Amino acid sequence: MSVHAEHEPDRAAAHSRGYDGGGHDGGHGHGHDDTSTHHGSFKDYLIGFGLSVVLTAIPFWIVMADVFRSPTVAAVVILLFAAVQIVVHMVYFLHMNTRSEGGWTFLALMFTIVIVVITLTGSLWVMHHLDTNMMPMSPEHMRNMP
Template sequence: MGHSTETGQGGQAHGSVKEYVTGLVYSLLLTIIPFAMVMFGIGDKPLVITVIMVTAVAQILVQLIFFLHMNTSSEQMWNTTSAVFVVVIVAIILIGSLWIMEHLNHNMLMGH
């Protein structure tokens, strides 16, 4: 009765309004922070890239926890395992893309 999630007819969990509002606030903050850094020129380039990457990963976690209601319960073991796999793949893609773009930038501007 005092739980934050209720189980519907299909067995899926539904969050409370407080949980959805908390997720919305976190999502907005994690969107506004890197946007403000880029728009107002706060910090140098490596710091901005790092903040964007960290807030992107945090945004994924917020979406999974607050809106998809993923947790570490035994019923959600496969969901949690697949979420970890997705986070690892996204990290590889992000880091690999940045690495490739940096090397392309360096190799294309050899004469400068």
């Protein structure tokens, strides 16, 4: 390994650690084969753009043309479209994968998603129950509270 390190230090170091993003290691002359994984190609951007146009247009059409009779069904459908579109953006525009930076970006993303889900569902759940279970109170009640 040390022999390798003398010849191509950056690459040997990067490979021994399992980084795949060679494009941002300060050297632009080499490691060009690695850059495609981090930047995405023209095809990637085009696929991502095409998919997100479709995934944006359909929810707007559903709401503006009143496609579903039940607003609940429509809400669930457009939420699903949003979830899919977020994944599309993550993969094709943010070039998210499980390998970049040795897997640390993916780990940070998973952690964030867990926290976001707990925050959102927890807030909505708790506040909904508070809202439905609290007695409506008039200002007189409030003043005479023990």
